[in-house]
Amino acid sequence: MKLYEYLAKGRLKAHGIPVPPGVLCRTPDEVAKALEEICPAAVKAQVLVGGRGRAGGIKFAQDPEEGRKVASEILGMNLKGYTVEQVYVEGKIDVEREFYVSVTVDRNARKPLVMASSHGGVEIEDVEDKYIVRRHVDEAFGMQGYLARDIAAEMGLEGDVAKQVAVILQKLYEVFRTEDAELVEINPLVVSGGKVIAADARLNIDDAALFRHKDLPSVAEGTELELKVKEIGLAFVQLDGDIAVMANGAGMAMATLDALQHFGGKPANFLDAGGGASVEPTAQAMGVLVSMQPKAIFVNIFGGITRCDDVANAIVQVKNTQGIPVPLVVRLVGTNEQQGVEILRREGIEAFREMSEAARKAVELAGEVR
Amino acid sequence: MAIIIDQDTRVVVQGMTGNQGSFHTGQMVKYGTNVVAGTSPTKAGQDHEGIPVFASVREAVLERGANASIVFVPAAFAKDAAFEAIDAGCKVVVMIPEHIPVQDSILIVEYARFRGAKVVGPNTYGLISPGKAKMGIMPNHIYAPGPVGLVARSGTLSYEIAAALTDAGLGQSTAIGMGGDPVVGQVFNDVLHQFEKDPETKACVLVGEIGGSAEEEAAEFIKTMSKPVVAYLAGRAAPPGKRMGHAGAIIERGRGTLESKRKALEAAGVTVVEMPWEVAPAVKKLLG
Numbered sequence: 001m002k003l004y005e006y007l008a009k010g011r012l013k014a015h016g017i018p019v020p021p022g023v024l025c026r027t028p029d030e031v032a033k034a035l036e037e038i039c040p041a042a043v044k045a046q047v048l049v050g051g052r053g054r055a056g057g058i059k060f061a062q063d064p065e066e067g068r069k070v071a072s073e074i075l076g077m078n079l080k081g082y083t084v085e086q087v088y089v090e091g092k093i094d095v096e097r098e099f100y101v102s103v104t105v106d107r108n109a110r111k112p113l114v115m116a117s118s119h120g121g122v123e124i125e126d127v128e129d130k131y132i133v134r135r136h137v138d139e140a141f142g143m144q145g146y147l148a149r150d151i152a153a154e155m156g157l158e159g160d161v162a163k164q165v166a167v168i169l170q171k172l173y174e175v176f177r178t179e180d181a182e183l184v185e186i187n188p189l190v191v192s193g194g195k196v197i198a199a200d201a202r203l204n205i206d207d208a209a210l211f212r213h214k215d216l217p218s219v220a221e222g223t224e225l226e227l228k229v230k231e232i233g234l235a236f237v238q239l240d241g242d243i244a245v246m247a248n249g250a251g252m253a254m255a256t257l258d259a260l261q262h263f264g265g266k267p268a269n270f271l272d273a274g275g276g277a278s279v280e281p282t283a284q285a286m287g288v289l290v291s292m293q294p295k296a297i298f299v300n301i302f303g304g305i306t307r308c309d310d311v312a313n314a315i316v317q318v319k320n321t322q323g324i325p326v327p328l329v330v331r332l333v334g335t336n337e338q339q340g341v342e343i344l345r346r347e348g349i350e351a352f353r354e355m356s357e358a359a360r361k362a363v364e365l366a367g368e369v370r
Numbered sequence: 371m372a373i374i375i376d377q378d379t380r381v382v383v384q385g386m387t388g389n390q391g392s393f394h395t396g397q398m399v400k401y402g403t404n405v406v407a408g409t410s411p412t413k414a415g416q417d418h419e420g421i422p423v424f425a426s427v428r429e430a431v432l433e434r435g436a437n438a439s440i441v442f443v444p445a446a447f448a449k450d451a452a453f454e455a456i457d458a459g460c461k462v463v464v465m466i467p468e469h470i471p472v473q474d475s476i477l478i479v480e481y482a483r484f485r486g487a488k489v490v491g492p493n494t495y496g497l498i499s500p501g502k503a504k505m506g507i508m509p510n511h512i513y514a515p516g517p518v519g520l521v522a523r524s525g526t527l528s529y530e531i532a533a534a535l536t537d538a539g540l541g542q543s544t545a546i547g548m549g550g551d552p553v554v555g556q557v558f559n560d561v562l563h564q565f566e567k568d569p570e571t572k573a574c575v576l577v578g579e580i581g582g583s584a585e586e587e588a589a590e591f592i593k594t595m596s597k598p599v600v601a602y603l604a605g606r607a608a609p610p611g612k613r614m615g616h617a618g619a620i621i622e623r624g625r626g627t628l629e630s631k632r633k634a635l636e637a638a639g640v641t642v643v644e645m646p647w648e649v650a651p652a653v654k655k656l657l658g
Contacts, residue, residue, distance in 0.1 A: 105476065107583070108584065110475075125624060140477060140481070208472065209472070211446055249615075251523065251550075254524075258645070259646075270614055272615040302529050355646065
């Protein structure tokens with residue numbers, strides 16, 4: 001789960017990392033009021049997309065009236081598909097230098113990875129490798145002081161600034177650990193009047209660890225349909241094609257999309273009905289596909305733990321209640337295959353054995369409709 | 371021969387009396403796996419399907435000589451369960467649960483390294499050495515003993531490919547699920563090292579997917595391997611920034627793309643096929 005900037009900064013502050021003063025506002029009036037305390041200020045759209053500044057989502061104000069004016073411009077605007085409902089009013093800081101620091105998970109090393117650079121303020125992907133310091137941390141033992149000092153020195157920092165950055169690095173690692181972060185990033189970490197301050201922050205929390213962080217407000221990310229299917233408890237991603245897809249297992253679902261694309265089709269979604277789903281969740285998943293009004297529906301099942309008769313029954317259930325008004329292609333093999341195929345045959349649906357033939361047929365049928 | 375488990379492996383099932391644990395214990399026993407004990411916080415002292423249930427893995431090791439554990443407990447308790455198994459002396463720990471916090475997984479993997487244990491998963495379907503033993507949730511009937519070492523990130527996709535191999539007369543030495551999480555114990559690289567040393571394995575199949583760079587890392591080792599490798603990679607049609615079911619299947623900030631994996635594997639001499647149904651014919655061709 002990605003946190004909004006104001007939430008991320010709140011967590012950094014709670015761990016003792018200096019951040020500019022700021023207030024979250026929902027109306028132009030609130031912004032004007034905030035500017036009586038914090039002035040001059042940046043008024044920043046709280047949305048989960050990068051490049052807010054260039055898209056007009058960050059504006060500056062010198063007094064409360066100007067704050068009201070820019071807030072009314074930003075609030076309600078559409079920023080890369082997201083409507084801005086909240087702005088963060090933050091004290092403007094004079095920037096002398098910009099650094100980059102982050103802690104993330106190195107999947108190959110299977111250890112936390114600290115990255116730092118004296119060339120901050122741009123996406124880290126755009127920074128030349130020789131300017132990036134990378135050091136692993138043994139999670140069981142944590143980040144020791146020497147490591148933080150080493151990193152600051154390798155960044156080319158000296159004196160008091162190096163000391164402040166080293167302290168921030170240790171605190172940043174603490175944020176990573178205690179908040180179950182997948183990524184915590186300060187970019188830029190700025191020097192302003194000799195003080196090192198986190199000017200912008202990203203904090204992504206591991207979804208699997210949210211049960212340990214019940215105090216965090218939930219930040220929903222995704223399209224309306226994605227959020228609806230998430231409620232059912234299935235993995236679903238909306239795509240821009242016209243063939244709705246269901247498969248069992250994440251890998252199978254990905255391979256199914258690839259197969260449709262291979263034959264010139266365009267998948268409308270990714271849907272993993274689960275490695276061992278029974279009738280009810282499978283029927284719910286089918287229901288979602290029908291509601292998307294695709295050109296065709298492709299169900300691709302390799303029954304391992306999933307039973308083919310369960311899948312067939314789910315399809316029949318949806319056909320007889322909601323109705324399936326578009327061409328349906330079912331590929332069904334594995335556990336209880338014969339029963340499944342027979343159940344479908346009684347309803348006039350011929351199941352395929354080969355994934356390749358079924359995928360080709362689905363693309364063909366969607367094309368005819370087109 | 372096979373890798374990691376065989377008929378002599380003495381298995382303890384952690385969380386044996388739960389829904390999943392109970393069903394899959396039955397399936398493992400049916401397959402001929404030597405399941406010697408189970409654990410349960412509430413049913414210690416009882417028998418479950420003729421297998422003694424203990425309160426701790428330590429007891430299962432002391433009383434029944436268990437040396438490998440398969441974990442079916444809920445994700446929130448999985449770290450504790452893994453540490454318990456490793457501390458009790460299990461050298462193989464198979465982690466079935468999905469949605470284990472990634473920092474728990476990092477600690478599990480660190481502790482396993484420290485104690486010289488192998489962790490398979492989390493979020494894995496387990497592993498099977500056909501005709502010998504299985505520790506996992508895969509269907510029993512799709513495998514056959516033979517010369518192909520199969521390692522995959524995904525369960526069902528791996529079943530699809532295992533079944534096609536078996537249908538083509540290509541049995542498997544061991545089929546193992548690396549797991550769909552970002553941080554897992556046995557990565558492609560670890561597994562391929564073991565297949566390279568296993569005399570029964572004559573060719574390897576790697577089933578990868580978008581996200582991370584375990585495939586690129588494996589490619590470095592494959593360059594030095596004597597055995598041929600066929601790979602299929604899933605996720606060609608996946609958009610960047612979206613998690614495709616598996617927590618680890620995501621293209622983030624330009625990293626983890628299918629193209630990067632394909633290039634690295636091909637440069638290492640791997641036969642990378644476009645579609646899952648092309649795997650078995652490619653292996654057949656390589657084995658002659």
